[in-house]
Amino acid sequence: MYKDKPFELSNSSGHISLDFINTANFHGHVNHQEWLQSELDVIEWANFIGLSVESNTRSTLSLTELIQLREAMYRITFHAVNQTIADKEDMRVLNKWIKKAQEQVEILLRQDGVFSKQLTMSDGLTKVAFTVVLSFSELIMSDLFQKVKQCNSDRCEWFFIDHTKNKSKQWCTMKICGNREKAKRFYQSSRKEKGRI
Numbered sequence: 001m002y003k004d005k006p007f008e009l010s011n012s013s014g015h016i017s018l019d020f021i022n023t024a025n026f027h028g029h030v031n032h033q034e035w036l037q038s039e040l041d042v043i044e045w046a047n048f049i050g051l052s053v054e055s056n057t058r059s060t061l062s063l064t065e066l067i068q069l070r071e072a073m074y075r076i077t078f079h080a081v082n083q084t085i086a087d088k089e090d091m092r093v094l095n096k097w098i099k100k101a102q103e104q105v106e107i108l109l110r111q112d113g114v115f116s117k118q119l120t121m122s123d124g125l126t127k128v129a130f131t132v133v134l135s136f137s138e139l140i141m142s143d144l145f146q147k148v149k150q151c152n153s154d155r156c157e158w159f160f161i162d163h164t165k166n167k168s169k170q171w172c173t174m175k176i177c178g179n180r181e182k183a184k185r186f187y188q189s190s191r192k193e194k195g196r197i
Ligand SMILES: [Zn+2]
Pocket: 151, 152, 153, 156, 157, 158, 171, 172, 173, 176, 177
């Protein structure tokens, strides 16, 4: 566990854009938990998920702007999971970012004849924003988006992709939420049992 952080980072959602949304918990509520408390935290998160970002370059993007993007992505996903319609303003923010990010995309042809896509800039926070927003745009346009769920624990609202055949995955991770919730349910059912005696 990181000192002064509300929770441990996880990259287990199944998608980089969801991992990014999961850098907070209880979005917009009074008990909002924030992992990205400084620009350095963003660089640390990028390194954690394997995104190469230069930490010594001054970013033209503020942490507040990056968080605003993430919160729009959270609300859009939340509405999709609950089969309700996302706000137009959030869609406007998303599309603004997609346009900006796409201007920086280039396709490279490697020596072995394989094409690869990359961003032409490496400016810290902006690269993170462009990477996650392009990844998010691919996710929401794909069939995979139908499999996105929100953790069933009342102490967590992380998103994840449910790859199980019978759509049975309930918690973001068994290690973090699954074990805690199972223990809670066992405790509650054993109390009920005792109550009957
Ligand atoms: Zn969870």
